[in-house]
Amino acid sequence: RKEVEQDPGPFNVPEGATVAFNCTYSNSASQSFFWYRQDCRKEPKLLMSVYSSGNEDGRFTAQLNRASQYISLLIRDSKLSDSATYLCAVSGGSYIPTFGRGTSLIVHP
Amino acid sequence: NAGVTQTPKFRILKIGQSMTLQCTQDMNHNYMYWYRQDPGMGLKLIYYSVGAGITDKGEVPNGYNVSRSTTEDFPLRLELAAPSQTSVYFCASSYSTQGNYGYTFGSGTRLTVV
Numbered sequence: 001r002k003e004v005e006q007d008p009g010p011f012n013v014p015e016g017a018t019v020a021f022n023c024t025y026s027n028s029a030s031q032s033f034f035w036y037r038q039d040c041r042k043e044p045k046l047l048m049s050v051y052s053s054g055n056e057d058g059r060f061t062a063q064l065n066r067a068s069q070y071i072s073l074l075i076r077d078s079k080l081s082d083s084a085t086y087l088c089a090v091s092g093g094s095y096i097p098t099f100g101r102g103t104s105l106i107v108h109p
Numbered sequence: 110n111a112g113v114t115q116t117p118k119f120r121i122l123k124i125g126q127s128m129t130l131q132c133t134q135d136m137n138h139n140y141m142y143w144y145r146q147d148p149g150m151g152l153k154l155i156y157y158s159v160g161a162g163i164t165d166k167g168e169v170p171n172g173y174n175v176s177r178s179t180t181e182d183f184p185l186r187l188e189l190a191a192p193s194q195t196s197v198y199f200c201a202s203s204y205s206t207q208g209n210y211g212y213t214f215g216s217g218t219r220l221t222v223v
Contacts, residue, residue, distance in 0.1 A: 099151045
């Protein structure tokens, strides 16, 4: 099993839709979790950290499920500008995050 | 506040040539990293540094070298370039490796080896 796995997609959704991505991780001792957004031919940018109790930032909600070893990202009321690749990152004992390959989201009119 | 600055943005190398990818940050971050990203693949860690004078290998260090003489600068050296090193290279920095401190990435260097 890979350390960090994501469904590559693409997830193709209409504007206004709600979409969710999951990211599974294999190291049960993982401590820190992040979601990054990467636009085409650009660098990844930190979208949000994922806290144990879950956290929300506007239309974005991140959750952690330690029992099943996955994190999720929920995007409500999708905008055209949300089209991007979403990378998850998980860090364990070394504290150096391992990145997933990313999930591609396409929001269409 | 410039953040993380990488130069050059693009480069074409011939097989066997060498080059240095420059990375500098102005956030006084102790932790700096070099990643490569191949199409459809995740970010692979090449080298990282936890402070000036300290560097360590990541997942894919072969064919690369780094140095960290100052807090601000973390150059990546490619010796004897090979086609397998064609990739996009990202430098990143962070305040800490613990807790919920994420990375700040530079804009990347697109390298083609022909």
